[in-house]
Amino acid sequence: MDFSGWTCPAPLRDQPHIVMGHGGGGALSAELVEHVFAPAFGGAALAQLGDSAVLALGGARLAFSTDSYVVRPLFFPGGSIGDLAVNGTVNDLAMSGARPAYLSCGFILEEGVATATVAEVARALGEAARVAGVEVATGDTKVVEAGHGDGVYINTAGIGLVPEGVDIRPQRAVPGDVVLLSGPVGAHGVAIMSVREGLEFGVDVRSDTAPLNGLVEAVLGATKDVHVLRDPTRGGLAASLNEIAAASGVGVAVRERDVPVPPEVANACAILGLDPWYVANEGRMVAFVPREHADAVLAAMRAHPMGAQAAVIGECVEEHPGMVVARTGLGGTRVVDLPLGEQLPRIC
Amino acid sequence: MKYIEEFQNPDLAKRLLDEIHATVTRPWALMEVCGGQTHSIIRHGIDQLLPEQIELIHGPGCPVCVTPLEMIDKALEIASRPGVLFCSFGDMLRVPGSGRDLFQVRAAGGDVRVVYSPLDALKLARQNPDRQVVFFGIGFETTAPPNAMAVHQAARLGVPNFSMLVSHVRVPPAIEAIMCSPDCRVDAFLAAGHVCSVMGTGEYPELAERFRVPIVVTGFEPLDILEGVRRSVRQLEAGRHTVENAYPRAVRPEGNPAARAMLADVFEVTDRAWRGIGTIPGSGWRLSERYRAFDAEHRFSVEDVTTLEPAACRAGEVLQGLLKPHECEAFGTVCTPRTPLGATMVSSEGACAAYYLYRRLGGTPVPAAGKEANPVG
Numbered sequence: 001m002d003f004s005g006w007t008c009p010a011p012l013r014d015q016p017h018i019v020m021g022h023g024g025g026g027a028l029s030a031e032l033v034e035h036v037f038a039p040a041f042g043g044a045a046l047a048q049l050g051d052s053a054v055l056a057l058g059g060a061r062l063a064f065s066t067d068s069y070v071v072r073p074l075f076f077p078g079g080s081i082g083d084l085a086v087n088g089t090v091n092d093l094a095m096s097g098a099r100p101a102y103l104s105c106g107f108i109l110e111e112g113v114a115t116a117t118v119a120e121v122a123r124a125l126g127e128a129a130r131v132a133g134v135e136v137a138t139g140d141t142k143v144v145e146a147g148h149g150d151g152v153y154i155n156t157a158g159i160g161l162v163p164e165g166v167d168i169r170p171q172r173a174v175p176g177d178v179v180l181l182s183g184p185v186g187a188h189g190v191a192i193m194s195v196r197e198g199l200e201f202g203v204d205v206r207s208d209t210a211p212l213n214g215l216v217e218a219v220l221g222a223t224k225d226v227h228v229l230r231d232p233t234r235g236g237l238a239a240s241l242n243e244i245a246a247a248s249g250v251g252v253a254v255r256e257r258d259v260p261v262p263p264e265v266a267n268a269c270a271i272l273g274l275d276p277w278y279v280a281n282e283g284r285m286v287a288f289v290p291r292e293h294a295d296a297v298l299a300a301m302r303a304h305p306m307g308a309q310a311a312v313i314g315e316c317v318e319e320h321p322g323m324v325v326a327r328t329g330l331g332g333t334r335v336v337d338l339p340l341g342e343q344l345p346r347i348c
Numbered sequence: 349m350k351y352i353e354e355f356q357n358p359d360l361a362k363r364l365l366d367e368i369h370a371t372v373t374r375p376w377a378l379m380e381v382c383g384g385q386t387h388s389i390i391r392h393g394i395d396q397l398l399p400e401q402i403e404l405i406h407g408p409g410c411p412v413c414v415t416p417l418e419m420i421d422k423a424l425e426i427a428s429r430p431g432v433l434f435c436s437f438g439d440m441l442r443v444p445g446s447g448r449d450l451f452q453v454r455a456a457g458g459d460v461r462v463v464y465s466p467l468d469a470l471k472l473a474r475q476n477p478d479r480q481v482v483f484f485g486i487g488f489e490t491t492a493p494p495n496a497m498a499v500h501q502a503a504r505l506g507v508p509n510f511s512m513l514v515s516h517v518r519v520p521p522a523i524e525a526i527m528c529s530p531d532c533r534v535d536a537f538l539a540a541g542h543v544c545s546v547m548g549t550g551e552y553p554e555l556a557e558r559f560r561v562p563i564v565v566t567g568f569e570p571l572d573i574l575e576g577v578r579r580s581v582r583q584l585e586a587g588r589h590t591v592e593n594a595y596p597r598a599v600r601p602e603g604n605p606a607a608r609a610m611l612a613d614v615f616e617v618t619d620r621a622w623r624g625i626g627t628i629p630g631s632g633w634r635l636s637e638r639y640r641a642f643d644a645e646h647r648f649s650v651e652d653v654t655t656l657e658p659a660a661c662r663a664g665e666v667l668q669g670l671l672k673p674h675e676c677e678a679f680g681t682v683c684t685p686r687t688p689l690g691a692t693m694v695s696s697e698g699a700c701a702a703y704y705l706y707r708r709l710g711g712t713p714v715p716a717a718g719k720e721a722n723p724v725g
Binding site for chain 2: 021263
């Protein structure tokens with residue numbers, strides 16, 4: 001591969017191979033998209049770089065999104081790879097304000113995996129689709145040789161309709177916007193870690209995996225003038241806030257004590273040396289709304305079961321454009337950076 | 349597990365801060381020994397809240413940062429060999445050797461695994477008798493006992509395909525080296541609580557007396573650190589220099605006798621090179637003669653690895669408290685977590701990483717205390 005034509009000031013010249021961090025949802029992932037995928041594919045729709053692309057088709061505006069699920073283990077407290085495969089794509093569509101309608105589902109199975117396991121995953125996937133109110137309309141199955149997969153990988157793609165008058169994308173945040181968070185962060189990542197081989201620890205944390213399209217409907221019921229929605233999955237809350245700050249060029253200021261973190265999540269993260277703001281979620285949403293609508297949106301969120309613990313966590317400011325800064329619990333300040341790749345548990 | 353919230357209580361923090369402000373009359377330089385303390389200080393903005401007269405100097409206590417480049421290159425060399433299953437704690441994987449890191453070894457086909465305990469590496473050795481399983485044993489007195497236990501178990505169970513690349517370091521000789529430096533300006537130490545939970549406090553009175561320096565054993569939560577600062581300042585203002593234990597919930601004077609016994613059985617004291625600092629006499633541990641068969645350096649004959657330290661990296665001065673990370677000309681420009689020159693920029697306990705993560709505000713790497721823009725309400 002010829003790296004000489006790359007324009008990034010810190011290109012991946014010293015990364016001749018893909019490393020795990022390229023899939024971590026942080027800076028390395030973004031660089032891969034910017035320098036490898038986007039130039040190769042082209043296209044205005046891809047350039048939106050949102051969770052889903054919004055496309056004009058036959059007079060309608062369609063949201064279109066795809067995601068692949070490679071989670072280990074396949075079943076974890078509070079959910080399974082089947083739930084994630086539905087909720088992840090439904091939520092990506094919902095984050096553009098769309099009403100998700102149809103999903104595709106591609107299974108990549110590893111030779112030797114128990115048929116009963118596949119059936120259990122499929123059952124969970126079907127149930128999650130029914131809960132989210134979407135239909136699995138088409139699918140595909142492939143089998144790879146033993147040793148070439150982790151049992152079951154799933155890809156889902158989805159489409160949905162974007163209502164008239166709704167324009168939600170990361171570029172639309174402006175100074176003065178209020179930042180809302182739909183509930184406590186970090187539960188999904190900690191639930192997965194708590195049962196991952198080599199790291200099992202006794203903690204009663206269940207994944208927050210859930211569809212967010214109902215919550216988005218509730219928010220849009222309060223006002224259609226929502227600037228940005230984002231579900232903080234890989235890379236956690238910190239990555240999502242950074243992506244929005246970078247896309248819109250505004251500063252994002254958050255108050256550390258206003259970001260809800262369940263005590264069990266905080267304790268597990270403290271033991272592992274992880275920051276809960278960087279831990280993945282699968283059923284949480286951040287919303288950037290104009291100040292005049294913030295109270296109504298917060299009330300609408302709290303009235304919905306998925307947003308009962310919603311909170312205002314900060315605002316957009318003129319200062320430090322493109323960066324996220326937190327006021328610490330003790331009154332100091334700190335930068336909240338985009339994670340490079342994956343968080344690594346510390347040594348001691 | 350409710351304690352974490354309690355030890356971050358802003359009202360109690362304010363009381364401690366008020367007392368510190370009321371006590372200080374002169375400038376004092378306090379060194380927090382441990383990188384975990386450094387991250388807590390910077391992450392919570394504690395240094396911004398202390399009186400201007402108090403300067404917190406970041407010490408050498410990041411286990412990943414002080415692991416010599418030569419040892420990392422040996423790890424990379426061993427991990428690249430066919431048939432080797434190389435195990436390490438997670439934050440060692442991103443530390444650059446002379447040109448690459450363990451992540452890149454793995455991407456190129458090496459079998460590098462993140463483990464959370466050295467006993468997991470021993471388990472892998474028993475599950476893979478046809479592979480050579482190597483554990484990268486680094487760190488201070490905190491990580492040494494479980495690593496010693498893994499070697500002890502390997503010997504007891506007779507696991508011939510397990511070995512350890514040992515690069516352990518000890519805190520007291522590092523404190524002595526810092527105090528003996530002609531450039532030293534440390535007035536008091538916040539000793540690393542986790543280290544003392546193993547070793548106790550018995551190693552410190554002689555140092556405190558000899559260098560006439562207060563040593564306060566300090567934990568890692570914001571209130572722990574403020575209490576450590578409060579006690580240090582009280583001693584300094586009163587002209588005293590004793591050892592105090594401000595972390596009694598974790599540290600007993602005698603430490604952990606079982607852990608110390610395990611260390612004495614498996615390891616012996618040796619001279620050890622510290623990355624960026626140089627060799628400090630008696631500052632490390634190696635496997636004792638009885639366990640030498642489990643020494644990966646000998647098993648894989650990597651004694652002659654040559655290293656290439658980046659000339660621009662000033663991590664050694666940072667680790668000795670002679671330079672603040674943002675005062676380095678490479679900080680945030682050629683040296684970032686993305687393109688690190690040294691381990692202090694990538695380790696989760698590295699001082700440069702702490703400054704880069706939490707203090708890189710616009711074009712101003714470190715806003716002066718109380719003078720930065722107020723971004724939140």
